[in-house]
Amino acid sequence: MRTELEAAVADALRAPSVHNSQPWCWRISDDEVRLYADEQRHLIATDPDRRDLVLSCGAALHHLRVALAARDLAADVHRLPDPEDRTHLATVTVSRAPHGGDPAVAALYPAIAARRSDRRRMSRRPIPADHLQTLVQQAAHHGATLVPVTHPARRQQLLAVIAEAERLLHEQPGYAGELWSWTHRFPGSHDGVPASHVATPTSGTLNLSPLRQFGAAGLAQAPWLPGQGRGDDAAELLVVTTTGDEVIDHITAGEATSAVLLAATALGHATTPLSQALEIDSTRLRVRRDILHVPEHPQLVVRVGWPATGAPALPATPRRDLRSVLLD
Template sequence: MSRTADITAAVEHALRAPSVHNTQPWRWRIRTDTVELHADWDRQLIGTDPDRRDLVLSCGAALHHLVVALAARGLTAQVRRMPAGEDRGHLATVAVRSGRADALDADLFPAIDLRRTDRRRMSHRPVPAEHLQVLTDQARRTGSLLLPVAGAAMRQRLTATLTDAARRQEFAPGYAAELQQWTHRYARGRDGVSAACVAPAPIGHTGVSLLRRFPLARLAQPPRSSGHASADDAAELLVIVTVHDDPLDWLRAGEAASAVLLAATGLGLATTPLSQALEVDETRRALRWDVLRVPEHPQLVVRVGWPAAGAEELPVTPRRDLHSVLLRD
């Protein structure tokens, strides 16, 4: 297989990356030994993501997927982030070389096709500390930190922050219209959030839901485990944070999100990225100072846990084909 064919195949795997509302806000330019990643500003969610944080973070996840897919083909990736100065839409240029590929990146490759965003109740089985350490190490490899939301009091503060974000966005101009638009895509559309991928709150759930409220929810919750009176689960909540808070940090946070989600999938864990609290200035500050109480900047909350017993396999979410996201010279 030629170098260009290898790069093209890797970009096709990068299209499987998660993105806010499955908007897939990226464009790619493929050359003989390089590939460029560009933001697709036309896919910005103005009401949901006014500062483009979610959009750039989504592109960062795709960038990391690309690096993983290249490593699986025995190729090394030399990444220049924000290479074009005033062209803020040109997020990265990746030079592709032969040589010793990163084995830790290559090990994540099988998880690309297996990963799903699971919005259902998870298991009551705790996530082992050694699994959480693996995820922490993966985030650190990409230049970010992964902080656990530990203890009942801290989790309660996070729940309050997420609830406040949902309340504020409910009245934000354009937010409801965007949610409607991206959950009611046209027939044969290959983006957006399908009702088949969203579950209603489980019967017997005792707390406020941490998940974003979508207009339609048709995904069945798994049956409640015997011996557990509550529908609550043992999912862990982790927060990706960066030292600074500019578009480069958002891009790197997206790379960390990809690494954490793929590693968790490889361990057999279910995952849910939660961006809502970071989309509102007030709740983002609250997450930083009131919940985490750290100087670093939170970029994304990630929910991880064992899939609940009896949970059916999640459907594959649609993706745009390569032709529709390519930039031509």
């Protein structure tokens, strides 16, 4: 079984993470996988309270569960198993499923290889209501609530808050250098956000952009088509929320985010995780109090839409290999 576990962990390495920092380590035995946060990859200026780090690891944990189900393996997950080791986020005990893996979970497996963080303009074709409901159900199944911000006025508010958070982040000491570090990686580093995955700015749009300002952009936008007109795309902004705001809730948010992203990909949508507004205390409060009007805690914004017509498929972002993330 160990060979299958190694293959499943290799699939989990495709999970999204803040700045593609891949802040995780794994320990594999014959029937168990342990997930650890790699605090050497903690983005201190961007993510001072480790929210993004843990959420990223939660997404990898869900990717692992999907990969195991696809191999007809059952997973018993124990989150935060060691109160004296805050880096040990989960232990997954694995067994051969007598009737096969969970089919609903395993169905998401092909989306692991297909999912990308797409920072380009999306289509003006609206997302069907039943697709949004599917994504809401995915989040609920994993212990979180997904709140679509579809009302035009509230959507505009959310865009303004994201833009304000972007401004505040750039004023924080160390943020600009940290961002530069993760967008100008040395050859062979297999992480970070290369210019080839940052889209050139669009023109003629009416709204503020929710995308993080990564710097150098080498990814072309899809061409405007005759009769298409210019203006904003129809991508929806969805907010992942949890009842609490502790480490266990950040893990839950990561797992739910992974489920939403993979389900959206399976439906044919492009997706972009957006964390800026939740990395600043003041803007996180504004999202919760002034936009969502809910008691739950917002953890991440997910942008979902149809890919723009004529947009070529995105290549995969660089990833570290399995050997570099395994602990003895």
